Amino acid sequence: MYYKIVTYGCQMNVHESEKIAGLLEAEGYRPCADGENADIVVFNTCCIRDNAERRALGNIGVIKAEKKKNPALVLAVVGCMTQQDGAAETIRNKYPYVDIVLGTRDISLLPSEIRKVLSARAKAEKGAKKYRCFDNSFPEDYSDIDEATPVVRTSFPNAWVNIIYGCNNFCSYCIVPYVRGRELSRDMGKVLDEVRRCVDEGYGEITLLGQNVNSYGHDLHAKGVNFAALLGEIDKIDGKFRVRFMTSHPKDLTEEVADVMAESAKICNNLHLPVQSGSNKVLADMNRRYTREKYLSLIDMLRAKMPDIGITTDVMVGFPTETEEDFADTADLMRQVRYSNAFTFVYSPRKGTPAAAMPQIPYEIKKRRIGELIKLQNSVTKELSETYKGGVYEVLVEDVAPKYGDSVCGRTESGRLVTFGGSPDLVGKFVNVKITEARSASLFGHIE
Ligand code: 5AD
Numbered sequence: 257m258y259y260k261i262v263t264y265g266c267q268m269n270v271h272e273s274e275k276i277a278g279l280l281e282a283e284g285y286r287p288c289a290d291g292e293n294a295d296i297v298v299f300n301t302c303c304i305r306d307n308a309e310r311r312a313l314g315n316i317g318v319i320k321a322e323k324k325k326n327p328a329l330v331l332a333v334v335g336c337m338t339q340q341d342g343a344a345e346t347i348r349n350k351y352p353y354v355d356i357v358l359g360t361r362d363i364s365l366l367p368s369e370i371r372k373v374l375s376a377r378a379k380a381e382k383g384a385k386k387y388r389c390f391d392n393s394f395p396e397d398y399s400d401i402d403e404a405t406p407v408v409r410t411s412f413p414n415a416w417v418n419i420i421y422g423c424n425n426f427c428s429y430c431i432v433p434y435v436r437g438r439e440l441s442r443d444m445g446k447v448l449d450e451v452r453r454c455v456d457e458g459y460g461e462i463t464l465l466g467q468n469v470n471s472y473g474h475d476l477h478a479k480g481v482n483f484a485a486l487l488g489e490i491d492k493i494d495g496k497f498r499v500r501f502m503t504s505h506p507k508d509l510t511e512e513v514a515d516v517m518a519e520s521a522k523i524c525n526n527l528h529l530p531v532q533s534g535s536n537k538v539l540a541d542m543n544r545r546y547t548r549e550k551y552l553s554l555i556d557m558l559r560a561k562m563p564d565i566g567i568t569t570d571v572m573v574g575f576p577t578e579t580e581e582d583f584a585d586t587a588d589l590m591r592q593v594r595y596s597n598a599f600t601f602v603y604s605p606r607k608g609t610p611a612a613a614m615p616q617i618p619y620e621i622k623k624r625r626i627g628e629l630i631k632l633q634n635s636v637t638k639e640l641s642e643t644y645k646g647g648v649y650e651v652l653v654e655d656v657a658p659k660y661g662d663s664v665c666g667r668t669e670s671g672r673l674v675t676f677g678g679s680p681d682l683v684g685k686f687v688n689v690k691i692t693e694a695r696s697a698s699l700f701g702h703i704e
């Protein structure tokens with residue numbers, strides 16, 4: 257029996273798909289190679305923007321043909337999209353060939369629901385009713401974290417490790433708090449155990465995950481447990497490995513965390529710090545709870561402690577109240593900060609969020625603004641790439657890069673991608689690479 261998981265969205269979803277794989281493999285399913293027929297297909301969905309949702313629904317539609325060829329196929333839709341108001345009903349009515357819909361807190365039910373679908377099918381000859389599961393219930397008082405779900409890791413040499421689930425921030429544009437619920441931190445001992453296990457298994461990079469890693473521990477009410485303390489404890493674990501984390505909310509990033517980053521050997525000089533907008537008015541309307549000045553002072557503080565830190569961001573254009581002046585403030589902030597990379601998004605109204613109820617900006621304006629930001633960031637990235645030329649950097653080899661001949665690629669501590677000549681057996685190893693060429697976002701070099 258073979259399974260296929262189609263994943264949309266962020267790293268949190270990528271890691272959740274590793275857990276889904278763990279559950280299915282424990283049931284005896286094996287991963288299906290490209291082009292092979294699967295017995296179960298799981299869509300792990302995202303709903304952060306309209307295009308993510310439309311892509312998932314489109315592909316669920318495409319599966320209909322596959323299901324016709326292979327009626328034994330079990331089709332499951334899980335993840336954020338299923339948790340939106342009315343989503344389960346839409347899937348129930350519009351996609352009658354979907355067998356299972358499970359919400360973000362129910363993944364561990366997947367194996368038992370598959371068994372129910374299969375047993376109902378086995379009985380179908382005797383006139384039994386087709387079984388379909390639509391369980392996206394979301395208990396408001398949930399407090400248990402499922403620690404028992406097995407994980408089949410798929411991103412060696414990087415291992416994703418959850419530290420906090422959910423989000424309490426309610427940025428006015430964002431659907432995440434509605435579909436992922438309130439913040440729930442994992443026990444620090446359990447996080448440390450998982451990191452130790454990954455390091456023992458040879459993972460060279462650990463990425464700590466959470467919608468807002470900086471609020472780690474607030475809900476645990478345990479003395480001395482916070483994000484800085486967690487980083488400090490992870491840094492003490494024996495072995496050669498690197499630690500990254502995402503995402504940090506600027507309102508919660510403390511100087512204490514920056515100090516641990518600067519002093520530690522293993523925590524990378526690399527930070528993802530979403531700014532969203534450079535205008536104080538828009539930041540207030542977004543309910544971000546920091547100002548442009550506060551954000552810029554954080555950047556100064558970080559660079560004073562770690563001059564070579566690579567800082568990346570998320571930035572949005574077309575929020576309902578964004579004027580040309582506000583947009584100019586965002587572009588200006590980006591010029592000032594000089595991010596090593598920026599993920600730029602066009603604001604997409606999400607049903608049920610406060611910003612979706614405001615008068616919206618025409619798409620043409622959003623399109624022009626995003627084009628300008630991308631161009632601006634590309635030129636900054638290119639300039640920063642040039643500064644790497646001639647330097648020697650430690651790189652963790654992540655993958656082969658056949659596009660460039662017998663080559664491999666990996667990242668510097670600051671998070672920049674480097675491609676260089678090398679054999680596949682280097683994947684997972686640390687090597688020193690001299691940078692000889694810079695092409696916009698990509699660096700090239702050779703092993704020193
Ligand atoms: N429209 C566009 N982008 C969004 N993001 C979150 N919600 C929306 C939305 N409604 C962006 C933010 C966030 C990133 C993960 O996605 O920039 O940091």
Ligand code: SF4
Pocket residue numbers: 423424425426427430431432433467468505
């Ligand atoms: Fe969404 Fe804001 Fe929470 Fe990030 S911090 S997940 S943008 S509500």
